[in-house]
Amino acid sequence: xxxxxxxxIDGPSGAGKSTVAKAVSERLNATYLDTGAxxxxxxxxxxxxxxxxxxxxxxxxxxxxxEVDVRYGRDGRQRVYLGGxxxxxxxxxxxxxxxxxxxxxxxxxxxxxxxLQREIARGRAVVMDGRDIGTDVLPNATLKVFLTASMEVRxxxxxxxxxxxxxxxxxxxxxxxxxxxDETDTKRAASPLRRAEDAVELDCSEMTLREVADRIVxxxxxxxxxxx
Numbered sequence: 209x210x211x212x213x214x215x216x217i218d219g220p221s222g223a224g225k226s227t228v229a230k231a232v233s234e235r236l237n238a239t240y241l242d243t244g245a246x247x248x249x250x251x252x253x254x255x256x257x258x259x260x261x262x263x264x265x266x267x268x269x270x271x272x273x274x275e276v277d278v279r280y281g282r283d284g285r286q287r288v289y290l291g292g293x294x295x296x297x298x299x300x301x302x303x304x305x306x307x308x309x310x311x312x313x314x315x316x317x318x319x320x321x322x323x324l325q326r327e328i329a330r331g332r333a334v335v336m337d338g339r340d341i342g343t344d345v346l347p348n349a350t351l352k353v354f355l356t357a358s359m360e361v362r363x364x365x366x367x368x369x370x371x372x373x374x375x376x377x378x379x380x381x382x383x384x385x386x387x388x389x390d391e392t393d394t395k396r397a398a399s400p401l402r403r404a405e406d407a408v409e410l411d412c413s414e415m416t417l418r419e420v421a422d423r424i425v426x427x428x429x430x431x432x433x434x435x436x
């Protein structure tokens with residue numbers, strides 16, 4: 209395989225993008241970048257600094273103050289820093305998720321994050337997951353996948369994920385937050401969530417995440433081979 213390639217995995221919240229992307233990156237010996245974590249870090253900054261999430265002008269004005277950095281440990285795992293503080297765990301709350309959805313609608317925030325994401329991807333083998341990777345961040349990606357699942361399946365997976373982290377959020381609350389996140393992501397003016405025309409769509413409602421990863425690895429091996 210060539211050393212430089214890019215795989216874009218887009219889709220709605222709770223579809224399992226991060227879990228699948230991590231597995232695919234490990235099997236293809238590529239760098240994994242969770243772009244959603246970067247927006248969560250910006251959202252966390254706004255929450256901590258009392259910036260109203262409904263005030264787009266205030267978010268735009270303050271986004272340059274959010275010093276977001278992505279680093280990789282010796283184990284190759286991604287860690288996200290905000291102003292030098294490791295916030296990799298702090299950004300995984302439901303509040304940070306909704307804050308990420310709010311700040312991601314602001315063009316100034318997206319421009320900063322997209323620039324950083326492209327810099328990370330340049331000259332290396334990379335697997336990225338998010339909502340606009342194949343349509344905006346990496347429009348020439350070697351392989352584009354749009355991963356989706358039913359609302360109920362996604363809510364159950366997210367609920368279980370939170371329980372495993374000790375966050376006892378009611379299932380109904382998780383379901384409602386997913387509905388709100390979907391509406392925000394698909395209707396925002398700045399790079400809305402949509403499937404790229406040349407993306408392979410995978411509905412994983414009836415698939416295990418391992419089965420999804422296996423499928424994407426096969427697709428990637430074909431795409432990388434064709435591009436060699």
